[in-house]
Amino acid sequence: MTKPFDHESLWIKAKLFINRAMDDGVRSFDEQALWSALALELLAKAALSRVSPLLIAEPNEEGTNLLIASGLIQGDARFTSVRAKTLMARCHKAFKPFDQAEAMKIINGRNEYLHSSGVGFLAIPPHAWWPRYWAQAATLVTALDRDIEELVGADRERTVTAYLEQNARNLEQRTEALIERAKQRRQQWLDGTLSAKVTAEWKTGHSLSAQMAHSEATTCPACGSIGLLEGDEVVDVEINYPEVTGYGPEEYEVSDWDDTSVTLTVGADYFSCPFCQLILNSYDLINQAELDTQFEVEGDVDDYLPDEPDYGND
């Protein structure tokens, strides 16, 4: 495959354009929106190309672009990819809940800005434009099996998250995107159509786990296999003492006290499924996916039974 169709190169260029949109300085909203709109198109190309470069190569009679994208020939042919409208339509079908209509508003704004005398991006005020922009961009980032921090860096992630939080449907969309992507990835894995790179990134159960203090097996909302719900925070402790039924000395033998047990209620903070690689890394996502937000595990009796004072016969 030649460089123009390489999803890693498209990702880096999307990073560059987002950097230019978010760099501190003198850029007005119209220029920020232009760089962001260009980045959205690159993210769409990267997401599709990662599945197969053929999804972004423009077909022509000789098939030169397709042949280059498939790696069958090497060449200096001018890179031609499919139109933005085609990209967005394909992403809409492939990466739920990517919204083609929302994306096309951004693309149309770009086209007007570049190709007409119009300003393009001012039909929607900035405070409303950015949450809508990031809702679509975040879905594509998820489709690339990456996260917002990888795109914009930790120092700018909060800015993006704030925009996403303004979007009332964001959580629902993000959960849907993660589950749909996991279903798709699982099917590709079963069909043997995952790219070698994605296959190489496939993690086993142990390395997918967040290694939190407590865990429970639970059904994956994407593929129905057994995944792992994890959490560190114990929200409740219940000590279960053995039942005493009699009054004779035999009821107080030490072996009875060994039956004492502790049940911990743990807040779920992380879910992972080794079968489809679904990861839900927050309470909100776990709750939205209708998984249990708390689970019970057995605790260590020694950690929770109150220490009895030392015996003294004074």
Added chain:
Amino acid sequence: MARMLEDLLSRSRNTGWATAQGRIDQVQFDAKMLGWTPVPIRRGASAVATLRPLDPADAAPNSLSARYGKGAQPLHTDGAHLPEPPDIVVLTCETTSTTPTLLWNNVGGVPGFVQHGVFLIGRGNDSFFTTAYAQGRLRYDPGCMLPSDARAHQTVQFFEDAASAATEYQWNEPGQVLFIDNRRVLHARASAAHEPQREIQRVSFRLNREAS
């Protein structure tokens, strides 16, 4: 056999560089035994190069010498302009030199802007964008990497400032070998204006998968 390079690779784990006594042909032989791939830094050139201080007029047009002459070079990794830069750079000096090589490693990590700032590497039709740090490896050379956003400009400043914290490696015995992990360490030649006869041999390699 391949003892010297294996030993240098092992000893470079902490700092990113290590030294020994040896010759360039021994380095090449060891590398071949280990299955390492020699990497020419210039297209069509030999993987082994003899480096001499040059005035800008005598230097290759696209080189650090063309920009900095015999003066101090900026910290850089070798082959930063290549899609796949070499993993290891080995410098040898048959005689001695009073011009030290500066070494800086990223043991303390790099700031976020180094990971996210994007540079343009101009190679005509093969030009591409890249960051200075990705997947655990550094790629930086101000001679061929043009900062393309504000974070990349911060990165340039960061590595300019890093020069003051670099370690000076002295070539004060004949036959010294300096092994540099080009994925984690930036290096540079100090000013050689006083030593125009200085000669250093350089050879670069990509490690085979088992060795990395």
